Amino acid sequence: KTIRLSEYTVPAHLVDTVDLRFELFDDGARIHSTLSVRRNPESADAAAPVTLDGDSLKLERVALNGEDLAAENYEETGEQLVIASVPDRFELTVVTWIEPQNNTRLEGLYKSSGMFCTQCEAEGFRCITYFPDRPDVMARYRTRIEADKASCPVLLSNGNAVERGDLENGRHFVTWEDPFPKPSYLFGLVAGDLVEQRDTFTTGSGRDIDLRIYVEPRNAEKCDHALASLKRAMRWDEENYGREYDLDIFMIVAVDDFNMGAMENKGLNIFNSSCVLASQDTATDLAFERIESIVAHEYFHNWSGNRVTCRDWFQLSLKEGFTVFRDSTFSADMGSPTVKRIEDATLLRTAQFAEDAGPMAHPVRPAAYMEISNFYTLTIYEKGAEVVRMIHTLLGPELFRKGSDLYFERHDGQAVTTDDFVKAMEDASGRDLSQFRLWYEQAGTPELMVSDSHDPEQGIYRLTIEQRIPDTPGQTDKKPQHIPFALGLLGPDGEALPLMQDGSADAEGAPVEQVLELTEARHTFEFHGLPSKPVPSLLRHFSAPVRVIYPWSRDQLVFLMSHDPDGFNRWDAGQRLAVDVIQSLVGAAEGAEIEPRLVEAYRALLGDSTLDQALVAKMLQLPSEAYLIELADSPDVAAIHHAREQVLQHLATSLREELIACYHRNSEAGKYELTPESIARRSLRNTALSWLLVINDETGRDLAVQQFRDADNMTDRMGALRALVNSDYAAERSAALEEFYKHFQDDPQVVEQWFSVQASSDRAGQLPQINALLEHSAFDWKNPNKIRSVVGVFAGQNLAAFHNPDGSGYAFLADQVCRLDDSNPQIAARLVTPLTRWKKFAPAYGSLMRESLERIRDKSGLSADLYEVVHKSLGS
Ligand code: ARG
Numbered sequence: 122k123t124i125r126l127s128e129y130t131v132p133a134h135l136v137d138t139v140d141l142r143f144e145l146f147d148d149g150a151r152i153h154s155t156l157s158v159r160r161n162p163e164s165a166d167a168a169a170p171v172t173l174d175g176d177s178l179k180l181e182r183v184a185l186n187g188e189d190l191a192a193e194n195y196e197e198t199g200e201q202l203v204i205a206s207v208p209d210r211f212e213l214t215v216v217t218w219i220e221p222q223n224n225t226r227l228e229g230l231y232k233s234s235g236m237f238c239t240q241c242e243a244e245g246f247r248c249i250t251y252f253p254d255r256p257d258v259m260a261r262y263r264t265r266i267e268a269d270k271a272s273c274p275v276l277l278s279n280g281n282a283v284e285r286g287d288l289e290n291g292r293h294f295v296t297w298e299d300p301f302p303k304p305s306y307l308f309g310l311v312a313g314d315l316v317e318q319r320d321t322f323t324t325g326s327g328r329d330i331d332l333r334i335y336v337e338p339r340n341a342e343k344c345d346h347a348l349a350s351l352k353r354a355m356r357w358d359e360e361n362y363g364r365e366y367d368l369d370i371f372m373i374v375a376v377d378d379f380n381m382g383a384m385e386n387k388g389l390n391i392f393n394s395s396c397v398l399a400s401q402d403t404a405t406d407l408a409f410e411r412i413e414s415i416v417a418h419e420y421f422h423n424w425s426g427n428r429v430t431c432r433d434w435f436q437l438s439l440k441e442g443f444t445v446f447r448d449s450t451f452s453a454d455m456g457s458p459t460v461k462r463i464e465d466a467t468l469l470r471t472a473q474f475a476e477d478a479g480p481m482a483h484p485v486r487p488a489a490y491m492e493i494s495n496f497y498t499l500t501i502y503e504k505g506a507e508v509v510r511m512i513h514t515l516l517g518p519e520l521f522r523k524g525s526d527l528y529f530e531r532h533d534g535q536a537v538t539t540d541d542f543v544k545a546m547e548d549a550s551g552r553d554l555s556q557f558r559l560w561y562e563q564a565g566t567p568e569l570m571v572s573d574s575h576d577p578e579q580g581i582y583r584l585t586i587e588q589r590i591p592d593t594p595g596q597t598d599k600k601p602q603h604i605p606f607a608l609g610l611l612g613p614d615g616e617a618l619p620l621m622q623d624g625s626a627d628a629e630g631a632p633v634e635q636v637l638e639l640t641e642a643r644h645t646f647e648f649h650g651l652p653s654k655p656v657p658s659l660l661r662h663f664s665a666p667v668r669v670i671y672p673w674s675r676d677q678l679v680f681l682m683s684h685d686p687d688g689f690n691r692w693d694a695g696q697r698l699a700v701d702v703i704q705s706l707v708g709a710a711e712g713a714e715i716e717p718r719l720v721e722a723y724r725a726l727l728g729d730s731t732l733d734q735a736l737v738a739k740m741l742q743l744p745s746e747a748y749l750i751e752l753a754d755s756p757d758v759a760a761i762h763h764a765r766e767q768v769l770q771h772l773a774t775s776l777r778e779e780l781i782a783c784y785h786r787n788s789e790a791g792k793y794e795l796t797p798e799s800i801a802r803r804s805l806r807n808t809a810l811s812w813l814l815v816i817n818d819e820t821g822r823d824l825a826v827q828q829f830r831d832a833d834n835m836t837d838r839m840g841a842l843r844a845l846v847n848s849d850y851a852a853e854r855s856a857a858l859e860e861f862y863k864h865f866q867d868d869p870q871v872v873e874q875w876f877s878v879q880a881s882s883d884r885a886g887q888l889p890q891i892n893a894l895l896e897h898s899a900f901d902w903k904n905p906n907k908i909r910s911v912v913g914v915f916a917g918q919n920l921a922a923f924h925n926p927d928g929s930g931y932a933f934l935a936d937q938v939c940r941l942d943d944s945n946p947q948i949a950a951r952l953v954t955p956l957t958r959w960k961k962f963a964p965a966y967g968s969l970m971r972e973s974l975e976r977i978r979d980k981s982g983l984s985a986d987l988y989e990v991v992h993k994s995l996g997s
């Protein structure tokens with residue numbers, strides 16, 4: 122069934138308060154819910170029945186104003202409870218029985234390592250009780266939890282704890298009250314045997330907030346980083362958005378079995394353990410950064426999502442796009458802004474562009490969906506964040522802040538739309554964003570065809586930019602969008618040239634960087650006072666989520682790599698050069714020459730200690746296979762893999778001395794620190810190590826073995842392990858893998874890394890080995906992280922093995938997807954993604970991919986989640 126934005130109507134009934142009583146037992150849970158309901162004066166249908174959503178519920182009782190309803194007075198369909206005749210205002214009581222211990226979908230109330238926890242976004246609350254489960258129904262919640270005191274000493278829900286006490290039979294209760302009206306998707310509950318780590322935060326206005334992280338006792342030592350990140354995020358939101366926290370207590374709970382990263386339940390954020398727990402010994406630098414950004418993301422939702430929420434799920438990007446923009450700005454402020462921008466742009470260009478070009482392409486504000494869980498996508502999150510970033514660029518920081526202040530003030534306590542957000546930005550700034558709104562409505566990645574010419578006589582440089590937006594499923598003939606295009610021009614010695622757009626401007630007052638605003642299908646810009654042809658620095662800091670097509674020469678790219686004052690574009694020039702070199706080798710004869718300028722550029726980078734080392738570390742990463750595949754038409758995966766490998770080997774061979782020097786220069790002993798400098802050093806030395814092992818260098822091997830043994834932190838230990846796993850030193854590889862597992866087998870987050878490093882390796886992650894990992898005693902089909910770390914990583918990162926020309930990788934994925942669909946459809950629908958891109962690949966691959974998809978389509982009892990993805994990608 123397809124749900125359409127155009128069919129939105131306001132709810133017929135509103136709920137003012139929700140009174141919940143949870144009786145938690147080993148064999149199930151009984152939920153008593155009492156709602157105060159009233160007719161919505163704004164509803165056109167004044168005689169509408171009360172309609173409540175429900176999923177897999179056993180209904181024990183329905184009562185209206187305290188009187189039990191007889192069966193003929195209500196109707197229970199598979200998905201709804203409908204009561205036809207009701208007064209304008211009434212109290213509705215519903216009692217349901219559910220079995221959290223058997224809930225493998227991990228939606229609603231379920232059990233994870235013995236503890237009760239919830240995930241209600243988007244439509245999980247209906248798996249707990251019958252309720253109008255839509256975000257525009259906002260109510261105040263009071264929640265009483267009753268459970269066995271020994272097994273569940275900790276009982277948590279949203280808001281403030283207002284009452285607690287003992288009950289008979291060794292049971293106890295706690296009652297929570299949340300003063301802020303909220304939609305049901307923000308409801309949260311946790312009950313279990315947990316320890317707490319405490320801290321406090323004093324808000325700008327002087328209120329003391331109690332901060333708590335709840336974890337299983339064995340993880341008590343892994344909360345410091347999350348707590349510190351939380352306090353930084355709280356301060357940052359006050360300073361940058363004027364947003365203070367609003368309850369007296371803020372809680373985070375770590376849960377091992379979780380479908381997503383984390384969830385922003387009001388006052389009670391629930392996290393996937395891997396997104397919150399960290400220690401020097403068990404988490405890599407990347408994990409530390411990820412945790413900081415996710416903790417901030419969920420915290421920021423308290424305003425962008427909770428205080429102001431979404432009217433309906435088509436507006437999901439209202440909270441997600443804005444919140445990702447906020448967390449990404451926060452991370453940029455905490456570390457290197459250039460590196461953060463590179464990471465965001467890489468994700469977008471590799472994965473979101475691929476989504477935009479695939480069968481599930483959808484606008485930032487989709488017009489229709491079948492299963493909303495399938496729309497928690499890179500488009501909604503990351504492209505949505507880019508759209509907000511472009512508003513920030515167009516308005517400038519001051520007006521943007523005025524706009525966000527107005528948005529929060531105007532809509533506090535409301536459920537609103539992306540259009541309301543843009544309207545607030547317009548009203549506060551006086552800018553017309555009507556054309557800009559197309560970013561929310563049109564799917565697909567705009568392509569900018571850039572060409573230029575120079576008139577030496579007149580000193581005029583002309584830049585022509587044409588935009589084109591490709592067709593996507595259900596959308597053709599798109600209108601030009603409003604695109605901020607940041608530009609700089611470089612002179613022959615690398616100097617930044619003044620941008621003089623008309624004859625009157627004089628060089629003195631002219632800027633050296635400018636944001637051109639593209640609104641038409643084609644623009645030509647003229648720049649004056651330029652006796653020689655400049656090198657353009659296009660789309661600086663990735664000022665819009667678009668593809669730029671310009672015929673760069675390799676000379677220009679090498680020039681930009683060392684001269685562009687925009688760090689992002691320096692990196693980008695390096696990537697484009699490497700892409701060009703690798704692409705020219707795809708299908709070329711064996712022994713073809715590899716561009717010497719690439720080697721020299723990398724040599725210069727390795728020796729440059731004046732540049733920001735974090736940027737150097739990024740610049741040394743070759744474009745990923747996934748990105749090269751995304752860029753290609755009908756990619757031949759094996760050929761791309763081979764070409765990239767050749768370039769890597771050639772670079773490593775030519776730069777062996779420099780790599781060894783770089784390794785040592787960045788290894789000088791010192792205390793482990795989590796500063797940008799020391800993170801950059803670890804990154805550089807581990808990159809050097811991995812390159813040396815690509816060419817089976819014995820010095821490299823010895824360094825790796827030694828580093829693996831001596832490492833005092835997970836980044837270095839994992840760096841050495843990864844290098845060995847991806848080398849031909851089979852004996853060292855197995856010894857290290859075995860040693861690592863023995864040491865860390867009791868730590869699930871580390872075991873997940875151990876699975877991933879193998880599943881992503883073309884040496885250690887061929888299908889027989891992957892199957893062996895699935896049989897491993899630490900593998901668990903009920904745990905999404907384990908599934909992702911083996912099956913997800915294999916299909917998403919081990920591309921040569923996944924795209925084995927014999928189709929075995931595809932068949933493998935289809936088998937796992939079918940198997941998972943019965944227990945956890947959300948995970949199954951996500952895991953199938955790589956197969957859905959079958960049309961993109963050379964026919965030899967594509968037809969095998971399609972066959973695997975068809976096999977999934979024909980599975981009996983296909984879930985709604987998987988149905989939507991599979992049918993849309995088969996075009997049926
Ligand atoms: N709102 C959460 C976040 O982005 C994600 C929850 C997604 N849940 C889901 N079932 N798709 O922070």
Ligand code: ZN
Nearest residue numbers: 418422441444
């Ligand atoms: Zn979010």
